[in-house]
Amino acid sequence: MTDNNQTSKENIFTLFKDAILGKQEDFTQGSIKKAVFMLSIPMILEMLMESIFALVDIVYVSRVSVNAVATVGLTESVLTLVYAVAIGLSMAATAMVARRIGEKDPKKASETAVQVIFLGILISVVISIIGILYPREILELMGGEPKLIEEGYGYTRILLGGNITVMLLFLINAIFRGAGNASIAMWTLIVSNGLNIILDPIFIFGLGPVPAYGVEGAAIATTTGRGVAVVIQLLVLFFGSGKIKIALQSLKLQVALIFEIIKVSLGGIGQFIIGTSSWVFLMRIMSEFGSEVLAGYTIAIRIMLFTLMPAWGMSNAAATLVGQNLGAKQPERAEKSVWITSKYCAYFMGSVSVIYIIFAPTFLGWFSNSEEVITNGALCLQVMAAGYIAYAYGMVVIQSFNGSGDTKTPTLINFVCFWLFQLPFAYVMAIVLDFGPKGVFWAITVAEVLIAIIGIWLFKKGKWKTVKV
Template sequence: MQSNKVSIKQLIHYFKIAVSGKEQDFTSGSIRKAVFMLSIPMILEMLMESIFAIVDIFYVSKVSVNAVATIGLTESVVTLVYALAIGLSMAATAIVARRIGEKDREGASQAATQVIFLGILVAIFISVFGILYPKEILGLMGGEPELIAEGYGYTQVLLGGNVTIMLLFLINAIFRGAGDASIAMWALVLSNGLNIILDPIFIFGLGPIPAFGVEGAAIATTIGRGSAVLFQIGILFYGWGKIKIRLKDLVLKVAVILNLIKVSLGGIGQFLIGTSSWVFLMRIMSEFGSEVLAGYTIAIRVMMFTLMPAWGMSNAAATLVGQNLGAQKPDRAEQSVWKTGKFSAVFMGIVSVFYLIFANEIISWFTPEPEVIKNGALCLRIIAAGYIFYGYGMVIINAFNGAGDTKTPTWINFICFWLFQLPFAYLLAINLDFGPVGVFAAITIAEVFITVLGVIWFKKGFWKSVKV
């Protein structure tokens, strides 16, 4: 009994250290402790990110079914922005983690500065299209005329202000690579807190602020994320973490830029494959009407809330792999991945049971529409059936990325998403007339396939020799 009390006391002590951001060396000592110390702030960070989605859908569902469907269609396009941001952030995490493991903090700071430059340039390009063509974007996604008329402002604001999404992702990736996961967590606490406060104000109106409807959700989110980016930049310039950007770093360094591009291309390709397949799945779903689309959108938002902790653990694995490879400890890097994968799978298994039992009740929190609840609950149950594989697979795939081997996950995604998931979803849903169930089943089976291929290739160990 006494030993249990001590272990619980130690757990609480480690938790406090993890969220406080005290400097840690993750290349020595207990691997289990290292996984815990990195995972806790990363899980909390990812939970904060997913709360964005939950809060938006909660308030917007009070506006109309079309408003919810607008978010679904827009988010499927915004995932292309995420693909670029995550691809660049993978490069940032891998290179910064490797430099920190090599004890080269100046090199880490240079990489951080250059990835921010790249992110801003990409965001400007996307903003132009988002501001000028929001109606056309929704039209291409299969939105009905009434939906486009009501929701194009949401698309315009979210894509037009995508620099806040881009920089929030990239700078948090820099913090994670350096082992400053708690700073990334607090940045999202700030952005999420503002979003929760501002969402109802801009959606429904308050005092001199008019009711913007679904567009208000995009305004609130952009303000929240923008404030967090200013907070992040302040920390980088003041050097409150392991990375400090100095005035002399604010110049383009071609060699560093080229190295970042080389590493990030695989990551960008990897997520473009995954997210573009998501866009096509959303296009298939739009064939079944707004109620099905709304149910699918709510279910995915709910799922994201519990997928984010698994993403948090997978990010911890990526940092541990990068830092330990930099410290010339490949075996420790591998052990970190297997242990983190086990923790993630256990967590996701518990969540899947909860979703299978309470799917209808969960979806009904967001909408009173019987048809929306029916389709949302069906989606939640079918996709949750593969949750254990998702949890393990996320860790394995992100371990490759942490090593700088972004090509392997790209090929795995290409095979599983484009060659299998999309044709299979279309065959089941449209040709064999299974409807939305065909799409849900294709998503689950593809994710299982990804995990199996990932584990097989990870065991071969080629990732240990990648140079960044």
């Protein structure tokens, strides 16, 4: 029976139900299209939950003030450095757990999970201390105006101080994804997102005995929602029936394994520090044009995340399939999984790009009444949407390198495309040649197209198939 026939005879509704309920599957055998579907659905829904998180916050915060929206943008830019570490470690977690699952060794997969969590806790404590002690200085460094800093430093303090919820949420979900248990990650984020939606208006605007905290309330709601999700994740790891199960006796440091995780994750951490620090510098350039432009840019990015996150979900599915199939010594199946996933992702992103290009001003109007905010935000959305198909291929291919354990190649690609090209190009276009915010928008889009071209070229060379983790 061919791959196409096998997949077409499956009942789509049944497959969808199995995917979201987390039915255990061996993704190293059978239909690749079915494997992509079973992994992608919960991962897409998981990423949608993350993007809804961002949109809900910005909807409520936009009713507070323009400075409040700008504060969220500046703080999130700094928080992306936390994401860089978390995602870098999560790449190692996904690659190593997936490889052990592919080798049919769940005990070693669980041991890896414990050491990843230990590392995440240690790093987050250091970041918390900095965020709690220096929130004003952080916003000032990012170019925030004095009035913005006084209004928003509490938001920055809470989000950075409580970054352990972000760190562990990323890492434990990466563990689940590597094991193929993507639905668990999805359900924990549904609970977390539901709490955030309920708590946001209560803490921002006040209700009964709860005072109105303004933008600071958004940070309280977000941190609480994520914290609850982390507790659920830990309960599943200790008491659940999935492929990864942690016993009390496994809660001990394994120095050799920790160094192995660090070795694999260094490339991933470097990769995302390059990407996210680039984003921080772009925000710094944008801050030169005032709070209204910065607010429009921030809102546009939040809207973009709503569709970038599903694409990220598909790319995570590809990473899991690569890791598990390399563990099962099936590199050709791993490669085929990547091209199938890339095609589906490109169809999705291409469709979305048309919608964004046509309706960008309408979408921005949902979040702000300021003409300058809407104009700049809509332009940002339209320019970036022009490169969406390239985004699709770039995201899937880059994550596939990471899924194989080859985090060095994407790091090199990011260094060239972000630091050597995007930042200088953005500065020259926006400041030197006086194109303003438009210069930054085009720099982002062209850099992403370049990433896709270089990524596909290197992926086809096939060196990732020989990586050992």
